[in-house]
Amino acid sequence: MVLKQTLIPIALVGLLMQAGTEAWAQESPAQPRQQQLDYLLKHDCGSCHGMTLQGGLGPSLLPNLLQQKGHTVDSLSLIISKGVPGTAMPPWGPILADDDIRWIANQLLQSK
Amino acid sequence: MSKEYWLPTGDLGIVIERADGRVALVNTTDREKLAVIDGLGDLSHASAVFSRDERYAYIFGRDGGLTKIDLITRAIDRRVVQSGNSIGGAISQDGSLVAVSNYTPGGVQVFNSDTLERVLDLPAIGKDGKASKTVGLVDAPGNRFVFSLFDSGEIWLVDFSKGEPVVTKFEDIGKQPYDALITPDGRYYIAGLFGEDGLALLDLWHPEQGVKHILPNYGRGEQRMPVYKMPHLEGWAVAGNKAFIPAVGRHEVLVVDMNTWQELDRIPVHSQPVFVMASPDSRQIWVNFAFPENKHLQVIDAGSHKHLTHLQPGEGVLHMEFTPRGEAVWVSVRNKNEVHVYNTQNFEKLASLPVASPSGIFFTARAHRIGL
Numbered sequence: 001m002v003l004k005q006t007l008i009p010i011a012l013v014g015l016l017m018q019a020g021t022e023a024w025a026q027e028s029p030a031q032p033r034q035q036q037l038d039y040l041l042k043h044d045c046g047s048c049h050g051m052t053l054q055g056g057l058g059p060s061l062l063p064n065l066l067q068q069k070g071h072t073v074d075s076l077s078l079i080i081s082k083g084v085p086g087t088a089m090p091p092w093g094p095i096l097a098d099d100d101i102r103w104i105a106n107q108l109l110q111s112k
Numbered sequence: 113m114s115k116e117y118w119l120p121t122g123d124l125g126i127v128i129e130r131a132d133g134r135v136a137l138v139n140t141t142d143r144e145k146l147a148v149i150d151g152l153g154d155l156s157h158a159s160a161v162f163s164r165d166e167r168y169a170y171i172f173g174r175d176g177g178l179t180k181i182d183l184i185t186r187a188i189d190r191r192v193v194q195s196g197n198s199i200g201g202a203i204s205q206d207g208s209l210v211a212v213s214n215y216t217p218g219g220v221q222v223f224n225s226d227t228l229e230r231v232l233d234l235p236a237i238g239k240d241g242k243a244s245k246t247v248g249l250v251d252a253p254g255n256r257f258v259f260s261l262f263d264s265g266e267i268w269l270v271d272f273s274k275g276e277p278v279v280t281k282f283e284d285i286g287k288q289p290y291d292a293l294i295t296p297d298g299r300y301y302i303a304g305l306f307g308e309d310g311l312a313l314l315d316l317w318h319p320e321q322g323v324k325h326i327l328p329n330y331g332r333g334e335q336r337m338p339v340y341k342m343p344h345l346e347g348w349a350v351a352g353n354k355a356f357i358p359a360v361g362r363h364e365v366l367v368v369d370m371n372t373w374q375e376l377d378r379i380p381v382h383s384q385p386v387f388v389m390a391s392p393d394s395r396q397i398w399v400n401f402a403f404p405e406n407k408h409l410q411v412i413d414a415g416s417h418k419h420l421t422h423l424q425p426g427e428g429v430l431h432m433e434f435t436p437r438g439e440a441v442w443v444s445v446r447n448k449n450e451v452h453v454y455n456t457q458n459f460e461k462l463a464s465l466p467v468a469s470p471s472g473i474f475f476t477a478r479a480h481r482i483g484l
Contacts, residue, residue, distance in 0.1 A: 046156050047342075050157070051130065051157075055197055057215065
């Protein structure tokens, strides 16, 4: 799998979970990888959630809505990684590295 | 007055430039891009139908926009934003009505195809009392529209043949219909089910017989595979007496005998199929795949079910469209910003056109096909 990359050791990911968003932004995947993930978010997540993430077959993922629901990087990462049983949301854990997933979760929570 | 370009529209088609809210106007004989038409909103999941005179294209955008494009002036004729979030549409048999199906707030809206004035707002409140997302909207003979309710598991038939619309509802058709097709003769409406195994079948010659559940043993099965892109169902997938259906989650194309509605075969394919399309002569079946295997394209012989070729046009093969008689097929290669044209006899690439983030390809010959 070409996309699967692990850039940050597992222990460091654990540290980042505690450190929160700011530290995460410093330790996020390399710039070219971020561009790939951004493209993936727009086009592949977008095939269900809408390219502008306003929702489709899947729910809207706009930042204020996610925040209203009380989502965090942790909770979103879990959903992205494991999927949501009984719905069309698949687990992305087999395809994306943990740090990729946390970067995407962080992106989703940030207002643009 | 807009400038007019009087080319015969039978040669024309459009390609959705999904990231930029534009469509490219193309000529399928000369294999060239003629113009780009801008200002169509969010086209991340867009589709199109054509007026019966092949002059106008109606584009259904993700943001609920319905845009009528004039292929002669190469400009937007009119545009309405009819809902928050739409998924597809259809044009009636007589060409007078355009219907749009919606995710949010759900339901179907129907418009006058000349003026885009709304003639019907039909909320899809299911048996459960909740608004449902609507999917698999198609036109059917008798000036009817058919669609499915994703959340409540229903099929609704809207009959405009007597002027005032009459709605017939079929409940408990199966869990989470995700898309549907109507056979090219307009007789059978088949909805794929995401939430359970099997397919829902409605015989439009005999709606009084209700919806049948077919192929109960086929589907995602016990060991459910994750699905990274919902498959699409289209009338193209019918070849002779066989229907070729993308499996949900499995690396297979299912072949169904349309006389008995029994399974004939399961063809192993490269990955999870998205579009499974029969060529106009019903001899070849072209298959593209879900992320992350979407750089592949496989071609299967509709008679023997053997693989004919395996192409790799590039990352993001999103859609295919055959020329009206099928000597060539056009393929969207999203990440390369290209549309490739392949010879269907020897699979050689005939042309490559620059199109930004291409997705759906729609040629005007669709104007004269039922269910497209």
